[in-house]
Amino acid sequence: MAETKEKKYIPPVDFGRQTQIEHIEYSRDVVHRYSPSIRRLFNLGLTYVEDVEKQVRDEGKRALWCGPPWAMPLVYAADYLPLEYGELARLSDVDAISIAENHFQMPAEVCSMVKATVGELYKRRNSGIDKIFSMGNTCEPFNQAWEVLKDEGYDIYNGEIVFRAPGVDGERYEKILRFFLKEIESFYCWMTGARDVNKEKLFIELQRRNRIMTKIKTIMELRVPHPFYVRSLAVMYLLNGLNNYLGKPDEFEDVLDGLIDELLARGDSSEDRDRVIPLVWSGGSGQEFGVYEAVDEANGALLGFVAIAPYDKLFNLEIDPVESLARWQLDSRGAGASVYMRRALEEKIDEIGAKGLIQYGFIGCSQHGVAREMFRDYFHQKGIPSINIEGTFQVGPPSGQVLTRINAFIEMLA
Amino acid sequence: MGLLKDIIDPELTERIGNDGFIGLDIGSTTGKAVLISGGEYFTEITPTGVYAQPTADKLMEKLFKKSGRRLSDIRAVTGTGYGRVSLDFGRTPSRIITEISCHAIGCHYLNRNTQTIVDIGGQDSKAIKVDARNGKVIDFVMNDKCAAGTGRFLEKAAYLMDISMQDLGKEALKAEKPADISSQCVVFAESELISLRAKGESRANIAAGIHIATARRIKNQINRLGLSPELVFSGGVSNNHGMRAAIEDVLGIKTTALRLDAIFAGALGAAILAQGNEAALANASAG
Missing domain, CATH: 3.30.420.40 (ATPase, nucleotide binding domain)
Structure with missing residues (x-):
């Protein structure tokens, strides 16, 4: 300390958590050491990709790389294991982006999520999983990525995306729906070779998805009275798992049951409620896990998490399962117009009494950047402070400026 | 160095107590420090070295020398600036606050408008x-x-x-x-x-x-x-x-x-916030 003259400074040995895996391990072993369910959740996340690859290699199971959240029940129904390429990129290493920029010559300004995905898929080109399903027509960098990966031996189905502009209903809506149904059948045929979707299996998968969404909704509701039990990174993994069950549906569901039990067994958390700064997070979930730690350390809690895939909109089990799948997507907040997402944000902000909104996007993502600015202005006019954070999929800790912005934002709300 | 009443907005002078507090603003280029105690203030500045902690230690040493105060006279320290994340003040009560909040409080106390x-x-x-x-x-x-x-x-x-x-x-x-x-x-x-x-x-x-x-x-x-x-x-x-x-x-x-070199606004704000964030804000809002 200051009064000791000529003290030789020894820099800290622990330079902090650098990689995403180090952040997960820290959150699992230190932050959430009290929660067996959250520790299991992180273990599922850490082993997701490798375990699926192993099942393909050793047990002859089928898997494909997949992005759109709505497609996951269909993939499971087709007896494939979905490997969400976003998760692959999230845990990518330093080589991935270098491969994209240097081997594939993708420009530096291209979205880092796309580059991390391309690099990782290139490294896995001989893994035995060579199918990729995407609906990337709205994201030009991903379209380019798929083109270059075709040359690496990947079989890629880049589906046509459907948009539902505000006000579209009646015959126009039904026409879009019919088109989308054909796309779903075509995608299923590409996966299995069968022309007709196995509706019995799909129905079972939709039931499962509804069950899992309901459980996650319960967890999110239980977090409001117990805001610090499930911290930000764990929430992010819960919601990422919602899309793909981290490759192990039964185990994932078991984790949810365990976590509900843990939350229900909690005593009084009124002290936590008094100091918490409730926040809504929207947009990507990113790779810079230090950002989540910054939120936690500042007494923030991401009690509302608004991503493309909702946990509070169930599949209709009363209608044909394929139609149910199509309508779920077509009526979702991700169906094209940003106003749908804005409404979802508004609802979530009201629901949890959020003091502020954090919108996270990736540097170079042209697809969502404009909407984030529009949302910012909209919510500022309504008196809800928000901050737009631009992060990356580059490996390493977030920059000092990003942390300063997060910290200052939460200080502002305190 | 000088009297706080000569730099602080007259309406807010009495909001600052007599106890000793230090604000350290470790920027990417320079480290700034302000010590407030007994109605006086002291400032120090030094280039930021490779590590934040030695820069902070050096600033505090210089402040103590200049002010005649000792570490035991200091009730709390606030670290801010780019280097704030790696600061360690040992057993002295401390807090880490962003330079954005510190500049806001510092500038407010220097000019409440x-x-x-x-x-x-x-x-x-x-x-x-x-x-x-x-x-x-x-x-x-x-x-x-x-x-x-x-x-x-x-x-x-x-x-x-x-x-x-x-x-x-x-x-x-x-x-x-x-x-x-x-x-x-x-x-x-x-x-x-x-x-x-x-x-x-x-x-x-x-x-x-x-x-x-x-x-x-x-x-x-x-x-x-x-x-x-x-x-x-x-x-x-x-x-x-x-x-x-x-x-x-x-x-x-x-x-x-301002009546203080504005390069020290963040460090001054940090020193004021070291009094206790809530107290500083509550006092200020009363004005």
Whole structure:
């Protein structure tokens, strides 16, 4: 300390958590050491990709790389294991982006999520999983990525995306729906070779998805009275798992049951409620896990998490399962117009009494950047402070400026 | 060093207690420190070294020497600035707060009518909107992409023109017709400056052009928040008179002069917040 003259400074040995895996391990072993369910959740996340690859290699199971959240029940129904390429990129290493920029010559300004995905898929080109399903027509960098990966031996189905502009209903809506149904059948045929979707299996998968969404909704509701039990990174993994069950549906569901039990067994958390700064997070979930730690350390809690895939909109089990799948997507907040997402944000902000909104996007993502600015202005006019954070999929800790912005934002709300 | 009543807004002077508090603002280029105690204040500044902690230790040593106080006289310390994350104050009660909140409180206590702050530091620039009732941040904008609009940009420009940072601002004030510098990227601006020099443009005009280009960027940040007077210019670049003049020209409003060198505004705010965030804000809001 200051009064000791000529003290030789020894820099800290622990330079902090650098990689995403180090952040997960820290959150699992230190932050959430009290929660067996959250520790299991992180273990599922850490082993997701490798375990699926192993099942393909050793047990002859089928898997494909997949992005759109709505497609996951269909993939499971087709007896494939979905490997969400976003998760692959999230845990990518330093080589991935270098491969994209240097081997594939993708420009530096291209979205880092796309580059991390391309690099990782290139490294896995001989893994035995060579199918990729995407609906990337709205994201030009991903379209380019798929083109270059075709040359690496990947079989890629880049589906046509459907948009539902505000006000579209009646015959126009039904026409879009019919088109989308054909796309779903075509995608299923590409996966299995069968022309007709196995509706019995799909129905079972939709039931499962509804069950899992309901459980996650319960967890999110239980977090409001117990805001610090499930911290930000764990929430992010819960919601990422919602899309793909981290490759192990039964185990994932078991984790949810365990976590509900843990939350229900909690005593009084009124002290936590008094100091918490409730926040809504929207947009990507990113790779810079230090950002989540910054939120936690500042007494923030991401009690509302608004991503493309909702946990509070169930599949209709009363209608044909394929139609149910199509309508779920077509009526979702991700169906094209940003106003749908804005409404979802508004609802979530009201629901949890959020003091502020954090919108996270990736540097170079042209697809969502404009909407984030529009949302910012909209919510500022309504008196809800928000901050737009631009992060990356580059490996390493977030920059000092990003942390300063997060910290200052939460200080502002305190 | 001096008396707090000579620098603090008269309406807020009594909000600061007699106990000893230290604010340390470890910026990317310089470390600043303010000690307040018994109605007096003491300041220190030093270049930021490789590590934040030795810089902080050095600043505190100098403060103790200058003030005659000892560590045991200090009730709490607040660390802020770029290097805040790695600071350790041992057993002394401490807190870490961002420079955005610290500049807001510091500028508020120096002038309670402050509503907008331009803070240009070594590696970033910020526009901060402040609640004049209590010094709390209402909103802020911060560049975090590159050196554009920061002290680093000015430093590089000074280097290219073969003058010191201190002289860059003075030179700008002699300009007859500021050069038009369109690039804010340090890399591109370098070739633009070399071209201007090759054309024989005067050093003063180039210097003024550099400051105006930076001020335009600041204007865009301010526009996002809305400019409410009074405007205070703080941070490491606030001593640059050319920059101050450019900001005033581009924004069309005078900046408010403070009675403390505004480079210490963040450290002063940190020292005030070391009293206890809640207490400082509650006291301030009462005013």
